[in-house]
Amino acid sequence: MSTEILANLSLAVQKGRAKDVEALIAQGLAEDFTAQQLLEDGLLTGMNLLGVRFKNNEVFVPEVLIAARALNKGTLLLKTQLVEEGVKPIGTVVIGTVQGDLHDIGKNLVRMMLEGSGFQVIDLGVDVAPETFVEAVREHKPQIVALSALLTTTMGSQRGVIEALEGAGLRGTVKVMIGGAPITEAYANEIGADAYTADAASAAQMAKSLVAA
Amino acid sequence: MERTLADGVTGNAVDLSAALGVFVRVFCFEERAFLPGSAEDFCLRCPLACGDAAVCDSLLAHRFGCYEAVRWHGEYIYYCPAGLIFVATLVAQNGRPALAFVTGPVVMGQADDWPEFEAHMQEAAARLPQRTPAQVNAVARVLALLAAGFGRQAPPAEEADSFWEDVRGPGGLPKGFFDAIDVQQQLSRMIRQGDRGGTAQMINQLLGALYLGGSGNLPKMKDGARELLALFHRAAKEGGAFVDPIFGQSSDFSAQIAGCATQDSLSAFLVDMFNRFVGYVFDFTRFAHADALGKAAEYIRQNAAEKITLAGVAREVGFSPSHLSAVWSSEMRVGFSAYVQTVRIEKAKQLLRKSGLPLVQVAQNVGFSDQSYFTKVFTRLCGVSPAQYRSSQIDQISKGA
Numbered sequence: 001m002s003t004e005i006l007a008n009l010s011l012a013v014q015k016g017r018a019k020d021v022e023a024l025i026a027q028g029l030a031e032d033f034t035a036q037q038l039l040e041d042g043l044l045t046g047m048n049l050l051g052v053r054f055k056n057n058e059v060f061v062p063e064v065l066i067a068a069r070a071l072n073k074g075t076l077l078l079k080t081q082l083v084e085e086g087v088k089p090i091g092t093v094v095i096g097t098v099q100g101d102l103h104d105i106g107k108n109l110v111r112m113m114l115e116g117s118g119f120q121v122i123d124l125g126v127d128v129a130p131e132t133f134v135e136a137v138r139e140h141k142p143q144i145v146a147l148s149a150l151l152t153t154t155m156g157s158q159r160g161v162i163e164a165l166e167g168a169g170l171r172g173t174v175k176v177m178i179g180g181a182p183i184t185e186a187y188a189n190e191i192g193a194d195a196y197t198a199d200a201a202s203a204a205q206m207a208k209s210l211v212a213a
Numbered sequence: 214m215e216r217t218l219a220d221g222v223t224g225n226a227v228d229l230s231a232a233l234g235v236f237v238r239v240f241c242f243e244e245r246a247f248l249p250g251s252a253e254d255f256c257l258r259c260p261l262a263c264g265d266a267a268v269c270d271s272l273l274a275h276r277f278g279c280y281e282a283v284r285w286h287g288e289y290i291y292y293c294p295a296g297l298i299f300v301a302t303l304v305a306q307n308g309r310p311a312l313a314f315v316t317g318p319v320v321m322g323q324a325d326d327w328p329e330f331e332a333h334m335q336e337a338a339a340r341l342p343q344r345t346p347a348q349v350n351a352v353a354r355v356l357a358l359l360a361a362g363f364g365r366q367a368p369p370a371e372e373a374d375s376f377w378e379d380v381r382g383p384g385g386l387p388k389g390f391f392d393a394i395d396v397q398q399q400l401s402r403m404i405r406q407g408d409r410g411g412t413a414q415m416i417n418q419l420l421g422a423l424y425l426g427g428s429g430n431l432p433k434m435k436d437g438a439r440e441l442l443a444l445f446h447r448a449a450k451e452g453g454a455f456v457d458p459i460f461g462q463s464s465d466f467s468a469q470i471a472g473c474a475t476q477d478s479l480s481a482f483l484v485d486m487f488n489r490f491v492g493y494v495f496d497f498t499r500f501a502h503a504d505a506l507g508k509a510a511e512y513i514r515q516n517a518a519e520k521i522t523l524a525g526v527a528r529e530v531g532f533s534p535s536h537l538s539a540v541w542s543s544e545m546r547v548g549f550s551a552y553v554q555t556v557r558i559e560k561a562k563q564l565l566r567k568s569g570l571p572l573v574q575v576a577q578n579v580g581f582s583d584q585s586y587f588t589k590v591f592t593r594l595c596g597v598s599p600a601q602y603r604s605s606q607i608d609q610i611s612k613g614a
Contacts, residue, residue: 057413060416066477072376108425
């Protein structure tokens with residue numbers, strides 16, 4: 001059992017080589033690695049390293065997407081074993097773009113980076129009403145709700161979701177993260193959100209620190 | 214890229230190093246780095262031996278050489294900032310740059326071809342493999358033949374992939390999304406100010422819009438990609454960047470986009486374009502300058518007997534006269550005319566030592582049509598007249614004997 005496989009798996013994810021990922025996972029399982037090891041020390045390590053480079057603008061969006069595809073192929077292959085080993089995602093995030101806002105570019109990127117960090121992500125899409133967020137929180141019991149807004153005219157809807165969660169008595173059960181072009185740290189504080197991040201890679205890091213806390 | 218291609222090319226690089234007596238390393242475009250296992254670091258042979266990556270970033274210097282090979286039909290001979298010569302030879306796969314052989318360092322010329330203030334080059338010429346221009350060209354041609362052979366290997370089959378449909382949202386980019394004038398102005402301002410980080414961030418924001426905001430299929434993605442590259446083309450021009458190495462003729466990228474058969478090949482094309490964009494606009498400038506100045510100096514040394522003008526040398530290195538003049542005065546230790554005179558006087562000293570040519574002939578052989586002017590310049594630079602210099606050298610030789 002050589003840890004070289006884990007390093008190669010990480011590299012294959014970073015380079016987005018889905019076929020190499022599949023072959024390395026088959027080899028890893030044959031060599032008695034656990035699915036959890038292959039996932040965490042191989043696939044997710046690779047995605048995290050790429051995330052850091054993405055945050056530093058050293059790689060471009062298509063490279064991240066291709067890496068995400070390789071990661072998805074890998075996690076699909078490991079799915080059955082992960083359930084057998086009792087491995088759970090590091091957390092669940094409900095994500096969506098708030099009511100009145102049809103933008104999903106930033107939200108999709110954040111979703112991808114969250115998945116790449118080992119989260120299960122429930123994506124509610126765009127133009128999501130506050131009550132839909134409340135229902136999703138009731139149903140999926142996430143640790144985090146992530147709210148995206150790209151317009152100054154719709155950023156107020158983020159406050160609406162927080163108020164709806166308070167009204168339903170669920171605010172204490174989840175952390176609320178917000179993001180989007182017009183959003184600032186000060187605004188996050190003003191509406192009572194738990195965290196604001198400026199880009200997708202930082203959002204994934206923030207989410208990890210929120211569930212670890 | 215198939216791993217077998219990298220293995221095959223790296224294996225050949227080792228053989229080539231032994232056969233040619235110079236290092237051959239393999240650069241990988243996708244990884245933007247040299248592949249391991251081909252040869253040791255070129256800089257171990259550098260006569261400057263400054264060991265300071267900030268002074269001379271070897272990887273960037275050679276990345277510049279490899280991208281220039283892409284631009285110049287697969288091969289490029291260039292000077293690194295230390296004044297040593299390298300050859301970059303492209304190995305294309307699937308019609309796209311995959312790997313490149315980087316061969317060197319060699320020195321063109323003899324130790325006493327360089328003026329005294331370029332002592333490190335005199336030392337390099339004594340220590341490193343010396344090649345004539347014809348030999349360097351021959352090496353470039355042989356490597357190009359070899360590279361062409363690799364390029365004929367069957368490319369991996371391209372498959373259409375539903376993944377690309379899944380990453381997209383329901384919206385769809387409106388036509389003309391990338392025509393926004395304020396984005397162009399912001400970009401050109403960042404380019405003018407040398408804001409590399411801000412520009413790279415903007416590239417990713419706009420690529421994010423193209424990939425995650427479009428609802429389109431491949432043809433729509435291609436339309437968006439065309440608009441996006443046209444935006445960067447305009448902004449770079451407006452920002453004063455020299456865009457020819459990146460975009461070529463403005464319609465070139467349009468044809469290349471049309472040739473992308475899948476989302477994967479379109480993505481690889483865009484990543485390559487934006488790597489080149491950031492490279493040429495922000496990273497390669499000082500290496501492009503070092504290369505052009507190396508070639509200008511080489512041209513002056515080779516043509517000392519002819520009439521040499523700034524405009525003529527600029528034409529040789531592909532710069533405008535004003536650009537060459539600006540680059541020369543900011544980066545060379547002596548002015549253009551002073552350099553030309555110094556090179557001519559060095560050559561005159563050689564002729565005075567080694568030949569019995571009459572002074573009028575010596576003057577003409579090093580580009581002075583007027584012997585009295587030659588004597589005046591010689592005396593100013595050397596402290597003695599040409600005739601005195603010759604007799605003192607003869608004295609020294611006879612004393613030595």
